[in-house]
Amino acid sequence: MSSLLPLEPSAAGVADRDIDPKLVDLADAEADEILSAIASRTARDILAAAYAEPRTASDIADAIESSVQNVSYHLDRLCDADLLEVVETWYSEQGREMAVYGPTSAALVLYAGAEQSTPSITTALERVLGGVGVVGVASLLVHRRWRALQPSVRAVRGESAQQSVVDSASAFATGPGGVALWTGLLVVAGLFALWYWRTYRPARRRTA
Structure with a gap:
């Protein structure tokens, strides 16, 4: 058995x-x-x-x-x-x-050596800011490309090409540029959170 x-x-x-x-x-x-x-x-x-x-x-x-x-x-x-x-x-x-x-x-x-092995959170934040800048520029390019396609649509609808600052901001927030911006920011924030919990915190505990 x-x-x-x-x-x-x-x-x-x-x-x-x-x-x-x-x-x-x-x-x-x-x-x-x-x-x-x-x-x-x-x-x-x-x-x-x-x-x-x-x-x-x-x-x-x-x-x-x-x-x-x-x-x-x-x-x-x-x-x-x-x-x-x-x-x-x-x-x-x-x-x-x-x-x-x-x-x-x-x-x-x-x-061995005096150099700290703990990852630098300052360096990580600098990289986060750099990532935010890249996301911002990319979202503006997406918005401009999307806006370039709009004049023909406005002409068909008989709308004016002039927009106020509020209207422009609203168009950006609700258009592809805004979607690209928020998606990119979420990705950057997620990567930073992953680095913090998986790399920074364990390293701090080991060197504490």
């Missing part, structure tokens, strides 16, 4: 998990713990194997040709250093739970 327990389902790899890169300054205290945890070749092989594919301790031992006891020792240290974590639980045919280990970050980067 086959077991009703799941037997080694596919575990999500680094590319499939919503995790960010880990940036650590060599001057930080965290770097000491990380360097201590990966000081041995075995620990680095274990870390590389987990990045390649989430695995159990026995699978990692087979992959790097080491004993399960040795691998388990280094796994505990790598977890304590917040480099690996249990990402899933598999079950053996006997129903025994087996922890599946995967990396806690999309990449591990140790850096």
Whole structure:
């Protein structure tokens, strides 16, 4: 009779998990713990194997040709250093739970130097303003092109070519130029919000 327990389902790899890169300054205290945890070749092989594919301790031992006891020792240290974590639980045919280990970050980067690794929000806002300018110019060109097609329509309707400022603004807001402007602004705002939540905030938390 086959077991009703799941037997080694596919575990999500680094590319499939919503995790960010880990940036650590060599001057930080965290770097000491990380360097201590990966000081041995075995620990680095274990870390590389987990990045390649989430695995159990026995699978990692087979992959790097080491004993399960040795691998388990280094796994505990790598977890304590917040480099690996249990990402899933598999079950053996006997129903025994087996922890599946995967990396806690999309990449591990140790850096040295005074330059801040945190993305600059000032630079990002400058790019946003530049994007807004491009959107504004593009929307005006769309509006002018659309207006160039209007004289023949007004002539057919017997309308005057002269418009007040209010009428011109209203025509822009309700015409293709206005649509292009608001669509472009929404795209720029969405990209900035995505950058802020996916890049800036995680980087600030890591360097805080």
